[in-house]
Amino acid sequence: MSHGEHHGEASGGENKFMNRLVGVTKLFDGPATFFREKFVDKVRKDYPYYHRNYPRVPSIDECAYGDHVCFYEANEQYLRDRKVDKFITQLLANRVRECYINEGQYDGFDKCRKLDDDYEKALTNYYIKYGDLGANSTAIDAYMKQKHRLIWQRRNPEKDIVGLDKQNEIRKEIAEYQKKSIDNPIRV
Amino acid sequence: MPGFSKMLSVVPSIARSSLLFGNKTKLVEKSISINNQLMTQLRGSHARTMFIRPGKFYTKKYFDLLHYHFVLAGLPFFLFIAYQNFFNGPATLTEIPEGYEPRYWEYHKSPVKRFLARYVYEIPERAYERNLHYVYVENCKQKMRNLENKVRTMMKEKQDYKAWYYVPVPKETMELKQEYLEKHGRLGYDPKYTK
Numbered sequence: 001m002s003h004g005e006h007h008g009e010a011s012g013g014e015n016k017f018m019n020r021l022v023g024v025t026k027l028f029d030g031p032a033t034f035f036r037e038k039f040v041d042k043v044r045k046d047y048p049y050y051h052r053n054y055p056r057v058p059s060i061d062e063c064a065y066g067d068h069v070c071f072y073e074a075n076e077q078y079l080r081d082r083k084v085d086k087f088i089t090q091l092l093a094n095r096v097r098e099c100y101i102n103e104g105q106y107d108g109f110d111k112c113r114k115l116d117d118d119y120e121k122a123l124t125n126y127y128i129k130y131g132d133l134g135a136n137s138t139a140i141d142a143y144m145k146q147k148h149r150l151i152w153q154r155r156n157p158e159k160d161i162v163g164l165d166k167q168n169e170i171r172k173e174i175a176e177y178q179k180k181s182i183d184n185p186i187r188v
Numbered sequence: 189m190p191g192f193s194k195m196l197s198v199v200p201s202i203a204r205s206s207l208l209f210g211n212k213t214k215l216v217e218k219s220i221s222i223n224n225q226l227m228t229q230l231r232g233s234h235a236r237t238m239f240i241r242p243g244k245f246y247t248k249k250y251f252d253l254l255h256y257h258f259v260l261a262g263l264p265f266f267l268f269i270a271y272q273n274f275f276n277g278p279a280t281l282t283e284i285p286e287g288y289e290p291r292y293w294e295y296h297k298s299p300v301k302r303f304l305a306r307y308v309y310e311i312p313e314r315a316y317e318r319n320l321h322y323v324y325v326e327n328c329k330q331k332m333r334n335l336e337n338k339v340r341t342m343m344k345e346k347q348d349y350k351a352w353y354y355v356p357v358p359k360e361t362m363e364l365k366q367e368y369l370e371k372h373g374r375l376g377y378d379p380k381y382t383k
Contacts, residue, residue, distance in 0.1 A: 040274060049279035049297050050290045068327040069320050 054080060060139040071139070078139035082130050089126055092119040109175055117168075124162055272299040 010025065012018025057077055063070035096119050099112035128149070133141050276299045284290060292313060293306035343352050350356075372378060 040277070043275055044277045047276075047279050048282035049294055049302075050282065050284050052295045053284065066327070066331065068323050072320060072323050 060143045075139045078142060085126055085130070089119070089122050092122055095119075109171075120164060120167075124164065269300055272303075 010022050012020075012022050054077070057073045058070060059077065060071065060074040063074055092115070096112060096115045099115055100108040103111045129142060129146075130137070133145065278297050278299070279302075281297075291306075292311050293302045296302045296305055340352050343349050347353065
């Protein structure tokens with residue numbers, strides 16, 4: 001019975017003011033819970049709903065030339081995967097934002113470093129796979145992008161265009177400079 | 189009664205004529221004297237018969253339309269949704285049990301959405317397979333057309349096969365042509381009669 005549960009009793013602690021505020025919210029909560037527990041829960045029966053699982057089909061690189069049915073299914077799978085990856089990046093961004101809010105802008109740089117790195121990596125990978133293709137892109141566009149990227153990497157083996165390590169070094173330098181300047185601020 | 193309204197319309201004139209017969213009435217005629225002549229007072233004021241107030245047309249029209257739309261369309265749906273949410277509440281998310289494939293409406297949470305998905309909207313699996321069929325049919329047609337065009341260009345280049353660029357003539361036409369030529373000559377008319 002998950003919909004009838006209370007998500008924990010609210011309490012303001014020892015603070016009298018907060019307790020009374022919480023009591024005011026119970027004004028609105030009381031009739032609703034009374035109605036729910038007396039009339040509604042006794043009439044309803046629980047029944048399930050499920051999360052749709054799509055089976056994996058052959059992706060675009062496993063399709064034969066001229067097999068448009070395979071292309072269609074691979075394209076549908078590509079669009080679903082793109083949506084899922086988009087939501088993953090958004091969840092990681094929410095975690096980073098919450099961490100910075102909890103720790104503060106100054107401490108967050110050290111304490112949220114792992115979350116921030118994960119988010120950066122997820123974003124770069126998303127951009128590598130789906131970026132700059134547009135909203136109505138197809139699986140074939142992403143496939144050709146991957147092909148061109150691999151060819152470029154084969155021709156230029158030493159270069160690193162993503163530059164995550166260099167970016168982190170620059171950030172560390174700035175953070176050290178800021179720490180020093182807080183101890184010795186410049187007064188004009 | 190047909191003449192009832194006409195009888196009623198006489199009443200005000202009877203009321204006015206009571207003044208002439210001098211009956212006791214509550215009407216008081218105010219008279220003033222000008223040059224020692226009695227004249228009835230004219231152009232005096234009396235109680236207000238038309239009350240000036242803001243108009244009621246637009247407010248009445250507005251509430252009438254509101255009532256119309258809400259009671260005719262809104263209330264039945266509201267009652268239906270309230271009934272569904274009171275008696276059959278929203279569903280709970282559960283894992284799919286082993287060896288069981290959920291029906292296509294059991295993927296929705298709200299009872300109203302389940303009802304619509306079950307009886308009104310089309311089955312998504314069926315639509316998916318139907319689209320795949322359309323793609324397959326068009327793919328076959330495309331392949332056949334490509335093959336035909338390719339064969340036609342090759343025949344045109346090589347000129348070694350008498351299918352597209354060779355029209356066979358049956359001998360009956362040639363015989364008919366000979367007869368015509370004997371009869372009329374090359375130009376189609378007899379040069380005996382014309383130049």
